[in-house]
Amino acid sequence: MALLEVDNLGTHFFTREGVLRAVDGISFSVERGQTLGIVGESGCGKSVTALSIMGLIPQPPAKIVSGTVMFDGTDLVQLPEKELEDLRGREIAMIFQDPMTCLNPTLTIGTQITETIRRHYDVSKNDARKKAIELLEEVQIPRAAERLDDYPHRFSGGMRQRVMIAIALSCDPKLLIADEPTTALDVTVQAAVLDLLDDLRQRHDMAMIIITHDMGVVAEAADDILVMYAGQIVEQASVLDLFDHPEHPYTEALLGALPQIEGEGIRDGRLTAIPGRPPDLISPPPACRFAPRCPYANANDTCTSVMPELREVRAGHWVRSAHPACERAGAAITAGAPA
């Protein structure tokens, strides 16, 4: 059995304007020790998915309306808040997008790390401190013992993200959810932090979910990729298969919008933008949610009348589209943007 099995998860926001279906029936699983990447543009439901797993969605207005989140054999959706609190940090940890704001400015980082350890384990202050120093060394912060008593404002962005990672690792979680862990960082620092994350994942034998809008990040770190659009999964495949043979028009367009500076099939000239905007999730398109922006949708087919199911076009490659690349007439088009 997989470590995490999400089945038909639906999280809706009940707003004054109507019901916003931020996450609309998604299913996936994460095996022990594996990394799953979730990609999609802003507002597609990536972060809400993560927060739903953690039980941290703001209630109200949000509510999990359907589905189960089986973690290690327990359904987190049904778990009472008290037990969920015990689980958070100890079994599932999360790191957030902006390391500049995720540390409390009034507490030293030592306090913030040891508090997490002492929240979940019955250890003395001294032992927690020793463990905190080890953790800081593990995330490669120089002079860890001295820096333990520093306040967050004395750390740079990349260093703070390392501290956040140390806090997340402090109780040896089985699953680490990284919500845009490198978005707020410089490109060079991004690479270092991603390296570190992958290194630590292997050493601690954790499973990891990396949420990002950056295809480059998942290409580097993930085993499997899940592409989300408008609250739904539109494509799911192993990382190589997805990058080599994207099937969904949306994934193709995402890859077409990605700059390439080296390697085969290098595109020169302008990057391709995806026309239009993501749909309003209060009243989404009736059938395929990508249809209004899709170059292959036309009035004669089912795109605007029937919601396509997520189907397996080949082993391990799932896609939700009436026009996956392999079924199109001009099937030669791969990563390139449709003309």
Place this chain on the structure above:
Amino acid sequence: MAANPPATRTPLVGDDRATDDGAAGAPLRQASLWRDAWSRYVRNRAAVAAGVTFVLLVAFCLLWPIVSPYDPNHVDFALKSQPPSLEHPFGTDNFGRDMMTRTAVGGRVSMLIGFGATLAILLIGVAYGSISGFVGGRLDNALMRVLDTLYGLPGLPFAIIILAIFGTASKWTLMVALSVASWFTAARIVRGQIITLKENDYVRAAKAVGARWYRVLGRHLLPNTLGVLIIAIFLELPGVILGEAFLSFIGLGISPPNASWGQMAQEGRTVYRTSPHIIAVPSLAIATLILSANFIADGLRDALDPRTRET
């Protein structure tokens, strides 16, 4: 995992650790939040002057009665209503009592009531406001509507009613009377702060590692309201001290022969034409305390508000 030594790796170009002071540098000045605030406060000259005045006034009230040669309640009609002189720097009152000693003793009472009531206001305000803001939703709505209703109560008449219910006016009943109808603003300030603070990422991050609600409130939210609370202390204090003076002045506060500034001013009221110093001395003391508290609050607000930080 503790057994694994950190992997050695060559630093990348532009490694984030290089931008920090890292292994290379001389030790940087340890700048804590409070030290930062202090350095900004001392740059504000009016606030420093107010702070010094405030400390001197408090020290005078605390220490002078100990070293003073006069008994503050010793009546001597031969020395009645003398203007300031070398023996009696603030003069004497209607009963020939030394005004300087009485001002100090009265100041103790006024300040005790002032600080006591301010503390009570803060305790009630913090409890009410933090629960309201932290829980949110319907409870918040209900608590705030109650507060709106209470806001309609005029403070001083309410205090008078409380005193009437108690029947006697002592330091303690005055504290209760002055705090019961004055904590509404403090509660609103704290509620607003908590509501803003609880949207912070570090609160979510704390929840993500399993922090319980009291931990989130006590560790991550309330300490961050401290700056605002300190300012609130110095903003509430003048009002409370003025309230005490007012109540004593109209005869509902501290009763003779015990002194408080308001009570002393009340005694001077009848003879303000012939011996103006009797009303002037306690009035000046009240004014000095209130002004300095206001300037301190002003300085603290600039010092503790991160938005005014220029460095």
